[in-house]
Amino acid sequence: RLAGQNMPAIALMLPDITNPFFAELARAVEDTCQQQGCVVFFCNSDHQDFKEKSYLEVLRKRHIDGVIFASNYLPQEELNKLEQHRIPVVVLDRSSDTQKCSLIRSNNYEGAQMAVKHLMDTGCRKIAHIYGPQEIATAKERMNGYEDYVKSFPWYTPSLMAPGMFLMEGGIQAVDTLLHRHPDIDGIFAGNDLMAIGVLKALHRKGVRVPDDISVCGFDGIKLGEIIEPELTTIAQPIYEMGKCAANILIKQIKSKNDKALLEIIEMNVSLHIRDSTRK
Ligand code: RIB
Numbered sequence: 001r002l003a004g005q006n007m008p009a010i011a012l013m014l015p016d017i018t019n020p021f022f023a024e025l026a027r028a029v030e031d032t033c034q035q036q037g038c039v040v041f042f043c044n045s046d047h048q049d050f051k052e053k054s055y056l057e058v059l060r061k062r063h064i065d066g067v068i069f070a071s072n073y074l075p076q077e078e079l080n081k082l083e084q085h086r087i088p089v090v091v092l093d094r095s096s097d098t099q100k101c102s103l104i105r106s107n108n109y110e111g112a113q114m115a116v117k118h119l120m121d122t123g124c125r126k127i128a129h130i131y132g133p134q135e136i137a138t139a140k141e142r143m144n145g146y147e148d149y150v151k152s153f154p155w156y157t158p159s160l161m162a163p164g165m166f167l168m169e170g171g172i173q174a175v176d177t178l179l180h181r182h183p184d185i186d187g188i189f190a191g192n193d194l195m196a197i198g199v200l201k202a203l204h205r206k207g208v209r210v211p212d213d214i215s216v217c218g219f220d221g222i223k224l225g226e227i228i229e230p231e232l233t234t235i236a237q238p239i240y241e242m243g244k245c246a247a248n249i250l251i252k253q254i255k256s257k258n259d260k261a262l263l264e265i266i267e268m269n270v271s272l273h274i275r276d277s278t279r280k
Contacts, residue, residue, distance in 0.1 A: 200277065
């Protein structure tokens with residue numbers, strides 16, 4: 001069925017359509033919307049706030065029925081405008097100060113601690129962390145989880161943390177920085193799978209064996225992590241579930257004419273998937 005005049009239309013605002021995490025999230029939103037007779041417009045902001053703002057302006061003018069934000073900036077001014085027009089909003093995999101929208105996310109802090117604990121349990125004694133952009137709540141929470149876990153160990157120093165921008169190239173560069181500062185690291189916790197895949201590539205190029213010399217753990221649970229060699233140990237988020245849940249809540253909100261009593265805050269559990277990039 002193609003979009004008809006009376007079919008509700010929602011928008012999904014994404015920061016990076018090339019990250020498989022967002023492709024799976026988008027797929028879940030689309031499947032759920034299609035089952036419920038709703039159309040979805042995908043807006044890729046490329047981590048640019050001006051792109052996000054201009055998309056939102058167009059969407060409002062075209063009378064969009066609801067918006068799911070999985071992007072970075074959540075411009076408050078724009079959120080207020082959506083609120084004035086009684087357009088419901090769901091924030092997905094991000095955080096928001098506003099009490100006026102539903103929030104779906106997973107437990108990033110706990111997940112980061114699970115990653116570090118696993119690395120330590122399998123024998124790592126000096127673990128580095130590669131973090132995502134600090135203006136993104138998930139990146140900050142994962143970093144805090146890492147730091148709180150390791151800060152009491154004598155080997156810990158803040159220079160064990162390096163930025164990787166949540167990108168594969170960022171993971172590659174961070175390996176150079178970290179090994180230059182600490183040639184004796186034996187574990188790396190990357191704040192997302194894309195950066196972890198970059199780490200595997202960089203270590204392979206340098207002749208560093210994974211996991212014998214350095215163990216690597218990612219975060220997200222994208223399918224690509226199961227295909228590469230060695231298969232990536234990761235903290236998996238229920239990505240499809242998160243997208244499905246966000247779409248269902250938004251549709252309920254649209255059908256209720258934005259009844260605030262239906263707002264929900266949901267934190268989903270993450271789980272450790274042990275594969276070959278960490279020691280047994
Ligand atoms: O923006 C990229 C990252 O944000 C994803 O990989 C996922 O971890 C999300 O929180």
